[in-house]
Amino acid sequence: MSKKGGFLTPKAIGNRIKAKGLQKLRWYCEMCQKQCRDENGFKCHQTSEGHLRQMRIFAENPAAVVERYSKEFEELFLDTLSRHHNTKRTHANLVYKEYIGDKHHVHMNSTKWSTLTEFVLYLGKLGKVVADETEKGWFISWIDRDPAVLARQAAADAKRKTDMDDETRRQREVARRVAAANEGGASAPASEHEGGGELVRKAGETVSLSLGGGGGGGGVTAEPKAKKPKVSGFAFAAASSSSSSSSSFSAAARAPPSTGRAPSAMESLMLQAEEKRKAEAARAAEAASRAAAKAAATPAHPISGSGGLKSARKDYWLAPGLVVKVMNKKVGDGLYYKSKGVIVEVKERYVGLVRLLAHPGGDSAGSKKKKPPKLQLDQDDLETVIPKAGGRVRVLNGLGRGCEGELLGLDTDKFCASVRLNSGPGGSADPEVVGRVLDKVEYEDLCKVSDEA
Numbered sequence: 001m002s003k004k005g006g007f008l009t010p011k012a013i014g015n016r017i018k019a020k021g022l023q024k025l026r027w028y029c030e031m032c033q034k035q036c037r038d039e040n041g042f043k044c045h046q047t048s049e050g051h052l053r054q055m056r057i058f059a060e061n062p063a064a065v066v067e068r069y070s071k072e073f074e075e076l077f078l079d080t081l082s083r084h085h086n087t088k089r090t091h092a093n094l095v096y097k098e099y100i101g102d103k104h105h106v107h108m109n110s111t112k113w114s115t116l117t118e119f120v121l122y123l124g125k126l127g128k129v130v131a132d133e134t135e136k137g138w139f140i141s142w143i144d145r146d147p148a149v150l151a152r153q154a155a156a157d158a159k160r161k162t163d164m165d166d167e168t169r170r171q172r173e174v175a176r177r178v179a180a181a182n183e184g185g186a187s188a189p190a191s192e193h194e195g196g197g198e199l200v201r202k203a204g205e206t207v208s209l210s211l212g213g214g215g216g217g218g219g220v221t222a223e224p225k226a227k228k229p230k231v232s233g234f235a236f237a238a239a240s241s242s243s244s245s246s247s248s249f250s251a252a253a254r255a256p257p258s259t260g261r262a263p264s265a266m267e268s269l270m271l272q273a274e275e276k277r278k279a280e281a282a283r284a285a286e287a288a289s290r291a292a293a294k295a296a297a298t299p300a301h302p303i304s305g306s307g308g309l310k311s312a313r314k315d316y317w318l319a320p321g322l323v324v325k326v327m328n329k330k331v332g333d334g335l336y337y338k339s340k341g342v343i344v345e346v347k348e349r350y351v352g353l354v355r356l357l358a359h360p361g362g363d364s365a366g367s368k369k370k371k372p373p374k375l376q377l378d379q380d381d382l383e384t385v386i387p388k389a390g391g392r393v394r395v396l397n398g399l400g401r402g403c404e405g406e407l408l409g410l411d412t413d414k415f416c417a418s419v420r421l422n423s424g425p426g427g428s429a430d431p432e433v434v435g436r437v438l439d440k441v442e443y444e445d446l447c448k449v450s451d452e453a
Helices: 010-020 039-046 049-060 062-084 092-099 116-126 147-184 188-195 249-254 265-297
Strands: 129-134 137-142 323-326 340-347 351-356 374-378 382-384 392-395 404-411 416-423 437-442 446-448
Touching (some): 049 062, 062 092, 062 137, 092 116, 092 137, 116 137, 147 265, 323 351, 323 446, 340 374, 392 416, 404 437
Antiparallel strands (some): 323 340, 323 382, 340 351, 351 374, 392 446, 404 416, 416 437
C-alpha cells in the first residue's frame, strides 16, 4: 500500500462515514449547499471563488433570496407534517426532527424565522395549522384544505343534519301522539270496564249498546253470525235519528253525521285533544289580555306622577358635556385605558370627540407642561361614569331620556339609582317634569354631566 493511502484506508472510510450523516449546522453554506466538517474547512470555503460568486448574487437582492428559502422551507415542512401525521396533533419539535432527517433540507438559518416557535406562530396565524402551547412545548395539527376533502366533509355534515332533522320530527310526532293518548286515557278505562267481556247473542235476540248509562241511545240489531262478537276497548253507538238530537260532546264525537259510522278510538282521542287545546288557547289569550291591560295601567318606572315624561330607548346615547371613561385597551397602546374625559362634540350619533380631563402622564388639566389630548372614539369604546350622591346626571335611555337631574342615591345590590329631575329634554323647565323622582334607573342609563356643560 502506498504512503498516501487509498480508497480503503481507515482514514478514507472514516471521512466517507462522516460525510453521510448530519453535521454541525454552523458549518453549512446554504448558498453553495456545501457542508464542511470543521471550522477550518468552512473558513477555506468562504475564501473560495465559487462562494464569493454566490455571495455577489445574494448581495444583489438579499430579500428575494431569503423569501425563496423561506417558501421552500415552509412547503417542505408542511409536506412532512401532512405525510407523516396528517391531521393528528403532534409535537412541533418532533416534526422538525423528521424534516431535518433529510441531509439536503433547507436550513432554518437561511429563512426569515430565527426559531421554531416563531415559525409555528406564523403557521397558526395563516390558518395552515392549529397551534397550542403546553408545558411540554408547542403542539401542531395540520388543517387539510384539499377541495375534495372539504366537499366530502360538507356532504357528510349535510347528511348528518338531514338525518338529525328526520329523527327529531319523528320523535316529536311520537311524543305528540303519546300526549294525545294520555289526555284521552282518563275516559277510556271507564268505557273498557263497562263494556268489557264477551257478548253472547241468542237466536233472534236484539243486542243494544249504551254509553255511561245515558238514556235514549239508539239500538243496534245484531245480524245472525256463527261467531260470537267481542266488545273491547271503547263501546260505540250507531248514529240514528233518536240520538242525532243529543248536544253532548261525546255523542257528537262518536257519531258524526257526515260519515254515518262510529269514529275509531284514535279519532275520538284526537277530537278530545283538539277541544282541550282550544280551551287552553282561549284561557291563555284571556290571561294575556289581562296582563296587557295591567301593564298599560302601570308606568315603566315607579315615579311620583307620570305627566310630561316619555319613555324612549335608542342604540345611541352620546351627547356633549357627558363625562365618560375610555375602555378600549388598543387606543394609544393602552396609554389611555380607563382615562376620564368630557365629550366635546358628537359626530354621526355614534362617534364622539373626547377631551381628557388629565394627561395620562400624570399632569393635570391646568398644567402648562402637557395639554390633555383630544381623542375621537366610537361609542363602543366608552363607558358612562356615575357620580356620588348629589351629583349632576343625565338620563340616557328609558323613561325621561334626555332629562337632567340630581342623583339621590345608589342601590349597589340591584345596580340601579334614584334621580330627581331638574329639567326636561333639551333643558326645558316643564312643570310636569321638574321635581319628579325616577326610581330603579339602571347604571347604564345614567351618566355624569360635566360642571362646564
